[in-house]
Amino acid sequence: MYYPINLKIDDMKIVIIGGGKVAYRKCMNFLAFNKKVKVISQEFIEEFEEIKNKIEMIKDSYDEKYIKDDFVVVAATNNKEVNHQIGTYCRQYGKLVNVVDDKELSNFTVPSFVKRGDLLLSVSTGGKSPSLSSKIRKDLEEVYDESYEEYVELLGQAREMIIKNTDDIKERRKKLKELLDLSFDKLREIYSK
Incomplete structure (x- = not known):
C-alpha cells in the first residue's frame, strides 16, 4: 500500500x-x-x-x-x-x-496531478487503473482552472496578514475560515499586495 x-x-x-x-x-x-x-x-x-x-x-x-x-x-x-x-x-x-x-x-x-501554482491535486489508483486516474485528473483540471494559481497565492498572503495582526487564537481561526467565503474579487480587493 x-x-x-x-x-x-x-x-x-x-x-x-x-x-x-x-x-x-x-x-x-x-x-x-x-x-x-x-x-x-x-x-x-x-x-x-x-x-x-x-x-x-x-x-x-x-x-x-x-x-x-x-x-x-x-x-x-x-x-x-x-x-x-x-x-x-x-x-x-x-x-x-x-x-x-x-x-x-x-x-x-x-500519481496523476493538477498543478495550479502551489495548489497540487493528485489522484492515484495504486497502479490498478492509470486511465481512471487520468480521467479524474482531466475532470479536476476543468473544475480547478488556471485562476486557482492566483487564488491560492492571495489566500497565502491573507493568511500571513491575519496571523501577523491577530493575537487571539479563536479570532484568528474565525478570520481564516471566513477567507474561504469571500469571492475571488473581494479577496483580491482586500489582500492583494
Whole structure:
C-alpha cells in the first residue's frame, strides 16, 4: 500500500533510465516542478530534442554509475530485465525507485496531478487503473482552472496578514475560515499586495 506524501525535490538528484514515451512523460512531470533531471538512454524519442536544454541527456546504456549518487530513480527502459536490475539495486541502497513495469519492485509511484501554482491535486489508483486516474485528473483540471494559481497565492498572503495582526487564537481561526467565503474579487480587493 502506498502512503501519500509530497517531496521537496529541490536538492534531490533525479535520474530516469530510458528514452521512450514513458520516460519522456516521467521527465515532463519533474520539469513541471522546475526540477532538472538526468536521462540515460542509448536512443531518445524525438520529443526529448525539444527539452534537451532543460535536462541532462546521456546517450549510453544503463550502468550503476549513473544512479549511484541519485536519490530518486525511474526505471523506464523497454527491457524488463534491466528495469528489474535497476529496481533491485535501488531498493538495496535505500533509493526511491519507480519501476514502470513492476509496481511491486517500486517503492513510489507518481500519481496523476493538477498543478495550479502551489495548489497540487493528485489522484492515484495504486497502479490498478492509470486511465481512471487520468480521467479524474482531466475532470479536476476543468473544475480547478488556471485562476486557482492566483487564488491560492492571495489566500497565502491573507493568511500571513491575519496571523501577523491577530493575537487571539479563536479570532484568528474565525478570520481564516471566513477567507474561504469571500469571492475571488473581494479577496483580491482586500489582500492583494
